[in-house]
Amino acid sequence: xxxxEMNPFKAVLMQKLALLLFINSKNKQELEQSxxxxxxCENYSKEQIIELIEIQEYNYGFTN
Numbered sequence: 001x002x003x004x005e006m007n008p009f010k011a012v013l014m015q016k017l018a019l020l021l022f023i024n025s026k027n028k029q030e031l032e033q034s035x036x037x038x039x040x041c042e043n044y045s046k047e048q049i050i051e052l053i054e055i056q057e058y059n060y061g062f063t064n
Contacts (some may be wrong), residue, residue: 006042012026013049020056 006014021034041049 007046010046010049013046013053014038015052017041017049017056020053020060024056024060 018034018038021037022031025031027036035054041052044052
């Protein structure tokens with residue numbers, strides 16, 4: 001995955017999702033799962049990534 005060649009909006013969304021997953025990981029196993037999610041995002045649409053971000057924000061108490 002080369003983030004420099006990706007759509008800039010999609011890249012920013014993936015970075016936000018990665019940060020949320022990193023902050024909310026409690027152990028190495030959760031970090032490994034987060035890595036798999038981020039790597040799979042390369043094939044997701046922007047809307048699908050936004051949905052994942054919203055799920056993470058909801059699960060961990062973040063609000064708009």
